[in-house]
Structures are given as structure tokens and as C-alpha cells.
Amino acid sequence: MLNISQLHKSYPIGDSSLHVLKGIDLSVQEGEMVAIMGSSGSGKSTLLNIIGMLDEADEGDYILDGLPIKDLTEKKAAVYRNKFLGFIFQSFNLINYKNALENVALPLYYQGMKRKQRQELAMFHLEKVGLADWAQHLPKELSGGQNQRVAIARALAANPKLLLADEPTGALDTKTSYEIMEFIQQLNDEGKTILMVTHEEDIANMCKRIVRLRDGVIMEDKKVEQVRAEQYV
């Protein structure tokens, strides 16, 4: 599904440069649910951004579903992002003047899908996250957990191969976090491949595999016994 080898990335800071990723090797199979952990500055977000094609590596190979991701133009990156990836952000990043349905339909809009079809599909995904009744509400009229569920529906809308979540529970209280995690686990059960960045141990333990980063290298990469979130809800 996803194959990364000898990935390097550094950022220029003034005259010197900061070496953030120092040779990452990572391979993710279809249906996996991986937590990337590490303290801040460990390079976990950078890794996720490179996987999400929002950033580009300086060195190394990245193959997504058999497709080498290298030297992408902005346009091509946009098309790939749209086709292969679904993003879930810590701060939801919903468009505040669009209602839930429109937000979910946005990736489909950029796919060039017809309006009616798009709205039907978006409605289907909203139903899936249990927010069909809230379709016409603006993000400010929804709670944090609801907003994150809308964001998940949006990430799912284009039926991506890989779901990337950057601290999906970072802005939520514990109870809501578990609700969201329960939902993400369900998605994984249905076969979605999920990659998430987190620094919360309990959240990481709800994944099936934990990759720990420190100072730009992988310290530990182990499979864990998945803790089901529903037992806390």
C-alpha cells in the first residue's frame, strides 16, 4: 500500500538547516491502522505531510499504491490528494461559511462530480457519521465532536485509499475523543487503511501498530493489541 525508504527532509533555518527526517523506512499494508508517535519536533507531522503530498521529501523514495510520488507539480499533487488521500485535521478545518453537507461535498466538487450526484454521495457519508439531521448546519452550530465527524465524512467522501489523521482528537475532550476513535476503528474494520499522528498513549493504543519517532529516526515500530474504544464510551 505504502512504501517509504530512506526518506530525508530538512528545513533551512537562517544559514544552517534543520534535519527533520533522517532516513525513514516505513511500509504500511492495506487495512492497517498505524499511530505515529513522538514528542514535538520528532518529525512526525513532517512525515505525515510528506505522505499527504503536502510537502516533498529531499531524498528517498515514496511509493503509494504502486505509484512513485516524486517531483509532483502542484496540479498533479492536487489530483493525487483528491484521488488517494483523505485528510482529518486536529482543528477540523471545515469551511466556516459552508454547511455540513457542502463541506462534505467539497472534495467531490474538485473531482468534477455533478452537483446532484455529489450531494447524494455527501448525504450518504453524513448519514454514515450519524449527522444526516445536521446536514444544513454551519460548523459553528455544531459541537467539536460533530465537527470532527463532518470532517471525517469529508475525508471519506472521495473514497480514498488512505486516511491521514493529524491529531484527530487533539482538540476534543476525552469522551468525545473516544467516540471519534470508535468511529475511526469502525472504518478500519471495514478495511480502510489509516495513518494517524498523535502524542496520546491511550489513543495510540487504539491503533494496531505504533511507530515511534525521535529526532527524525524511527525508534520503535511494533504491532499492538488494539484497545477497542467502545468499551470506554
Place this chain on the structure above:
Amino acid sequence: MFKFLFDRDTWQEVYDSFSKNKLRSILTMVGVWWGILLLIGLLGSARGLENSFNRLFGSFATNSVFVWGENTSKPFKGFQEGKQVKLTLSDAKKVEENVEGIEFVVPRSVNQAQVVRKFLSGNFGIYGDYPLLDQVQKKKLVHGRFINQNDIDDNKKVAVISDEIYKQLFEKGEKPIGEYIQINSISFKVIGMFENGNVNMGPSADIHIPFTTFQQIYNRGDQIGWMMITGKPEYDIKQIENDAKLLLKNLNSIHPKDKRAFGSFNLGKEFAKVTGFLIGMQFLTWFVGIATLIAGVFAIGNILLITVKERTKEIGVRRALGATPFEIKRQIVVEAVFLTLVAGLFGIISGGWILIGLDAAFGQGDDAAIVNASVSIAVVFIALVILVILGTLIGLIPAFKATSIKPIEALREE
């Protein structure tokens, strides 16, 4: 691209970003609105003034000069200074034949005379005229006809009178045509009546009789009062005046440098002054209008730049979701064009209202200062095209700004 323009979603996006910032969008549009309003209002008024001048001068062939004889100021060829210069019919003929660029030369004579009809009488200017006069100084005939060649050939005793004469010599409701009036106790049959234009060269109450008849009854021989020289449109009337005067000096044994031998009034020169003023005004109007317009469009660009800055994160999200840089740019440019165009349309409409108001206030009646103040569809069209072009150009700046930030940086923005 066309599909994009007719796509409901495109306009939904425009509407969303507009309604998110109603007040700011409206304030932004004021600049362009004001620019177009100025342009339409001023251009329309300038056109109205021009129309009013044209109406004033409309009855005249404006490329004309009037020349008459005065007294010499230099002795020449044995003649003392102070000789009275008398122009003749043959002078007029020679000017017509020899000066380059002449359309026609019309000799005229005038005299004051007592005119009587039944119990009414008055003292009026009597003009001896050729049919050609009608070409130089168009008479707006309300009844009958002007003098024709037959009248000239047969020295007919016929008269064409102005409406002013009619008022003084006729009872209300009487038909003037076919009636007789006495000029210097000689009966003349009225064959035509005209309305006076707005510019009157000489008294407004005047009577025109055939030139030959005039010369006969006042015993003028071939002496003429003055000649109206009309040049072809492509010739400079000032040059024609100089050429004609030089020729006339030659014919009448006058010193070539004598400046007082002839009097003249150059209608073309006077007209050119007015036209020059009008052209200057139009230029100023375009300048002010376009400059204001550009300032307004820049204001729109400026606001869009701020909007883009505010929406950096949103743009980052859109790009993460698969919006290509082109799609982002296109949307911003469409918003810019939309804002300029809507502002422009409002400007055109309100400019039109101003012109309607001007017309109602100053445009009524015969002596209106502004006649039919309007702008042509072509001007409106050009203004709209300029708006679209400027809107596109100015929209490109924030559009490139929006996509110059990497999506990752845009997402980090708070």
C-alpha cells in the same frame, strides 16, 4: 471554461464569499461604481453640450468666412489711402474660380427698408440673395419655398420672410404665402416663410428677395455687400480667407500688406474654438473617468488581497482536498471580475439616471444648454470591456498570491 462560467457552483462560491463580507464588498465596489458614474455622467454632459452647440451652428456651413470691403490704409498704385473698397459680382466669381478648396461663394447685399402690409408696417433688413444661400445658412422653411434660379433670372418680385416678420405684418392665423407686402412701395409676393435658428447673424426680422431684383431696385449695378465663402471640408478655412483676400487686393489695386481694406468674419475659426473646447472637455472626461476607474479597480484588487490573506487557511484546506492552483486562481479572478462588473453596471445605470436628471433640468426647450445628453452604446460597451480586462488583471495579483503559499504553510496559518 464556459462550462465553468455557467456552473451553478461557481456562482455559489462567489455568492458565499460575497455574502460573508457584504459591507466590505459593497465599499469595495464604490470606487468602480463612482468611476463609471463619472465617466458616463461627464461624457453624456459633454455630448449634450456638443449637441447644443451643433444645434446652434447647425444651420450654417461652418467652414465659412464672410468678407466685405472697407477702406484702405495704404496708398497703392496711385490711389490714396482711405479709398473705399467695393466688392463686385466679378470679384466673387474670380474668388470662386481661382482660390483653391472653395465649395462655393455666395454674394449678398443688404439694405434697411420700410415694409408695409395693409395697416401694419415696420423697418426691416432686406437681403438680396441667391438660392445658394440656403446651402451656407440653411433656412428652416415652414411654408413655401426659398428663392430659386427662375426668380433670379427673371428679376421676380418675390420675398421669403422670417417668422418674426410674419408676426409683425400679419394677423394671427393668416396664411402668408401668396400675400403681397410693400418694400419701398414696390409690391412683393411672399413665397416662403422660415423659422429663425438660434444663432442670428444680423437682425432676426429679415426678408430675402432675389439678388438680381435687389440690385435693380436699389440700383447697385454689380456691387455686392459682402461675400460668403465656404470651403470644402478638408481645406483650412484660414488659408482660404488669406488666399481670397490676397486675390481681392490684387483685383482691386490694394497694397498686399494692407490689413484694413477688408473686413471679415471667419465662422470656421470661431467654430473651431468651440469644437476645440469640446474636444478638450471630452479628453478631460475620459482622463478623469478612466483614472477614477483604475483607482477603483485597484481598490478591488487591494481588498481581494486582504481577503485572500484572511482565507489563506481555507485555501490550504481546499488544496489539501484536491483543488488545483488553477482552480483556486480561477475562482479569485472570477470574483474580481464579478465585483468590478456588478459595480460597473450599477455605475452605468446610475450614470444614466444622472443624464436623465440633467435632461429634465437643462435639456428642455429650444434654447436648452444641454441637448440630448447621452452616451453611445459603444462607449458603454467599451467601458464594460475595460472593466472586465482590468478586473481580470487586478484579480491575477491576489490569485497568484493565494497559490504562491504552499498548502502546508497555508494549513499552518491560524
